Amino acid sequence: MNPKTMSTRSRIIAGALVAAVAGTVTVGAVSANADQPETPAVAVAAKANTSDRNVTTVPVLTIDAATKAAEASLAAANKAGQHVSVAVVDRDGVTRVLLKGDGAGPQSAESATRKAFTAVSWNAPTSELAKRLAQAPGLKDIPNTLFLAGGAPVQSKGAPIAAIGVAGAPSGDQDEQFAEAGVATLGG
Structure with missing residues (x-):
């Protein structure tokens, strides 16, 4: 047409x-x-x-290892008759495992997470960091931190790769002992 x-x-x-x-x-x-x-x-x-040379590889605590450590911390607290919560965070402070023990107080889960975050951020136990507040009181103003004993870093070759925080025992010293029990199960 x-x-x-x-x-x-x-x-x-x-x-x-x-x-x-x-x-x-x-x-x-x-x-x-x-x-x-x-x-x-x-x-x-x-x-x-x-193959970009601007990329790096960082060690990460596996979820199995994080769970094992959290369970060891909770078991140590239970053995001592304490009702606690346990948090394991990665290098970036992201929660990998959170266990709220039977009978643990409502504030303990958040406190455990914040203690773990604080320990991994400075690669030091939170009991040591709490002592630093006298020289640098502004540290306590950093979001999501808690400068009370009960947080312990997990290291690989001296660098922090995770941390365990425990909260709920009558003293921070006990919380930190339970956190250290979790770190000890990781072999370092």
């Missing part, structure tokens, strides 16, 4: 059909390509990025 002799209505319908066919072909091509593996250019670029 000659486009010059077609009515406006016929031209609109013909144009719509052409657009529909073109769209179907395009969608089909995209769908077919979606099932294809990466092109070599993309694979090469990804491979090149993995």
Whole structure:
């Protein structure tokens, strides 16, 4: 049919059909390509990025090890007749394991987490850090920290990779003993 002799209505319908066919072909091509593996250019670029010298690997405490340590801390507290909560955080202060022991107070879970966060942040037991407040009282204003005894860092080659915090015993010294019992199960 000659486009010059077609009515406006016929031209609109013909144009719509052409657009529909073109769209179907395009969608089909995209769908077919979606099932294809990466092109070599993309694979090469990804491979090149993995050898970037600006990337580092950091040791991480496994979830099994974190759970083992938390359970050991809780068992030490139970043996002493104390009702505590135990938190294990990773190097970034993210909670990996939190155990709220039977009979532990409502504040103990958050306190244990904050003690662990504080210990990993400074790579030191929180009992030592609490003593530093006399020289630097502003430390206590850092969010999510708690400068009370009961937090112990977990180290690998001298660097902090995690920490255990315990809260709920009548004294921070007891909390810290229970935290250290968890660290001891990790072999270091």
